[in-house]
Amino acid sequence: MRLRLTLLAVSVAAGGLHHLLASQHPTAQGHFAGVLQSVVEVLAVAGLAVSLGLGVAGLVVAAADSGTTLIWLRRLLDGWMTAGSLFTLGWVLLLHRVDRGGGDVPGSLMAFTRVATDILVLGLLVALRFCRKPGERAAVTLAAVALAVLAVSDMLPILLPAPGAWSGISLAATCSMAGLFLVALAPWLPGGASIVAADRREMPVAGVVVAFVPVVVCALAMAAHALAGGHPDVVMLALAGSVLLGLSVRQGVAHADHLQLTREAAAREAQYRTLVDGSSDVITIVGLDGRVLYISPAVRAVFGYCPEELVGARLPLYSHPDDVALLMQAVETLRQEAESGTRGPGRRLSSRVRAADGQWRHVESTVSHHADGLIFNSRDVTERVMLQAQLEHLAFHDVLTGLPNRALFADRVRHALQKRAADATPPAVIFLDLDGFKAVNDSAGHAVGDGLLVQAARRLQASVRAADTVARLGGDEFAALLEGKAGACPSRAREVAERILSALVKPYRIGSTDAVVSASIGIAVATPGITPDELLHNADLVMYEAKAAGKGRIRMHGAQPHSINCEISSTAVTTCVCKDSALTTAHTGS
Incomplete structure (x- = not known):
């Protein structure tokens, strides 16, 4: 020019x-x-x-x-x-x-x-x-x-x-x-x-x-x-x-x-309608008063609602009560921006919406400004959320038994020690190893060994409180985190260990095979200033001391080695005698 x-x-x-x-x-x-x-x-x-x-x-x-x-x-x-x-x-x-x-x-x-x-x-x-x-x-x-x-x-x-x-x-x-x-x-x-x-x-x-x-x-x-x-x-x-x-x-x-402009506009509108109607995302236009002005036909396939039923309704639409406050806060912010003439960036929201069948679906929405108010572009991410939760569960849980794994157990111990600094109640950790498991696994096969581990995990869970954490650390090693009074009173931690030992020595029936195993148990109670790694190491150390002393025994960290002597029989625990303020559990036979 x-x-x-x-x-x-x-x-x-x-x-x-x-x-x-x-x-x-x-x-x-x-x-x-x-x-x-x-x-x-x-x-x-x-x-x-x-x-x-x-x-x-x-x-x-x-x-x-x-x-x-x-x-x-x-x-x-x-x-x-x-x-x-x-x-x-x-x-x-x-x-x-x-x-x-x-x-x-x-x-x-x-x-x-x-x-x-x-x-x-x-x-x-x-x-x-x-x-x-x-x-x-x-x-x-x-x-x-x-x-x-x-x-x-x-x-x-x-x-x-x-x-x-x-x-x-x-x-x-x-x-x-x-x-x-x-x-x-x-x-x-x-x-x-x-x-x-x-x-x-x-x-x-x-x-x-x-x-x-x-x-x-x-x-x-x-x-x-x-x-x-x-x-x-x-x-x-x-x-x-x-x-x-x-x-x-x-x-x-x-x-x-x-006329040409009208035809082009009609063609663009038809193309827009085709894209919107064929999209799997639910597109919703909401007025500044919170009333739904338009909702795409995808809402029928995603949530099971008819679009005509939702037009004219007000937000929040079938949102989970726990997510309503976050949703309405974002909508109010965008509404104030629209009324003031400013156009800030859109908002990304994650919420739960109740579908027509009554199930809650996880929805990820992008909310931005529109000429008539606000526009929601919502996508059903329920499968992704469930897959993510499954992956997270697999990352922190044992595949065979479903118990927490070593990583999650160490994290629980760390949190328990942090809470101890606030309420002065020390946690206790129990480490145990199944005695005789390798013989059962080699003689009866891995399927029987896996079944024995699953039953042992269930017995271990039944021997502790629901608030306590039971984990499989790997192989035939298990651990339990005891919080509350069990850590404050060491004798109660010993009682839990005895209960676990009594449950684990009972015979196992896997298919047509009977198996009998025992356990070596180590107990460590948290002391002021101890770290999670030190606490776990102490419990692991006394567990190996119990195994080295003849298996089927309970050892507590800090007690004299001779003060705790547990002998296992195929029957049951017979006597519990206190000696020098340490508990000695005697079992007849072996």
Whole structure:
């Protein structure tokens, strides 16, 4: 666009040079002077024609630079209507001067033809101005004003015998200099460097009204000519008729373009409907008052509701009571942004929604602004949440027994020690290893061994409180975390260990196979300042001491090794004797 406006500036500058050369008479005498004057006039006229032709061509190309054929035709018609109305007005003024008997008619007519190109370019500039964005109209507007000033400077000598002067300079020359300056400035204003939005198709109200201005100008000019006693001639009628015809064709073009826009909008809407209706996501449009305005048909497949049943309902729709506060807080924030005119980022929400079958479904929603309020794009992620929970369970639980694994057990111990700092109740940890499991696993097979581990895990869980944690650490090693009074009173931890040992030594029935195993148990009670790793290590250490002492025994960390002596028989625990404040459990037989 800047290049085209620069060509226009060059063309107008060449026109000014033409006026300068044509107005100068060589001082030389004789035949040489006549030949020189003729050559100068020919060069000036040729330069004017070429340069102004380039200017017109550049703006015509600018009019057709982008957009559809209908847009290009509409711009050219707008340009011609503007130019035709100016031609009609100029012709009426010229005829008025002729009727008054002033001036040289052929000379005035020839001078009027010099203005024709300026008027044509001016019409195109006016047409281009209305198809650009408001911030990009400065260059085109200034170029149009510049051409209007130049046209006035060319028409003043034609219409007025003595146009007058300003500070010793003729009024025509003043207008000419001002117009040349404005033309040179136009390419460097906003809108001169690009043709952005020149394919604008929607018609503003001003564009519709301005289209009738040229017809009004022609009608007023002809009416003034008739009131002055003049008679319309062929040229005047042809010019005014061409403007009226241009308006008719322009309205037809605008109507055709409107129909094309309507078809394109209908096609886009159909495509949008196809995308929305075929999407597995539930799209919901909610007004600022919280009322549902639209919900996509996917709600039937995802939640089992009919869209018609939900339209008009208010938020929250079947949301879980625990998730309502978070949902409504996000909606209220977006509603306040919409009312204040700001458009912040959308919100991502995770909530639970009750489906038509009564089940709770996990839903992930993106809530953002919409012209009618808010738009929810919701997706059912129940399977993903369940899979994630399953993966998390597998990561922290034993696959065979379902008990917590070593990682989760260590985390529970860490939390128990943190709680101990608050309520001063130390936890106790029991480590145990099944004695004789390897013989059963090797002789009866891995299936029987796995069944024995499962039954041992169930007996271990039944021997402790529901609030305590039982874990399988790997192989045939198990552990139990005792909290509360069991840690505060070591004798109770011993009682739990005895209960576990009594449950584990009972025979196991796996299919058609009977198996008997025992257990070596170590107990460690948390002391002030102990770390989780140290507590687990202490329990593990005394468990191996019990195994090294003959298996089927219970050892407590910090007690004398000889003070706890447990002998296992195939029957049951027979006596419990306290010795030196340490519990000794004796079993007969072995």
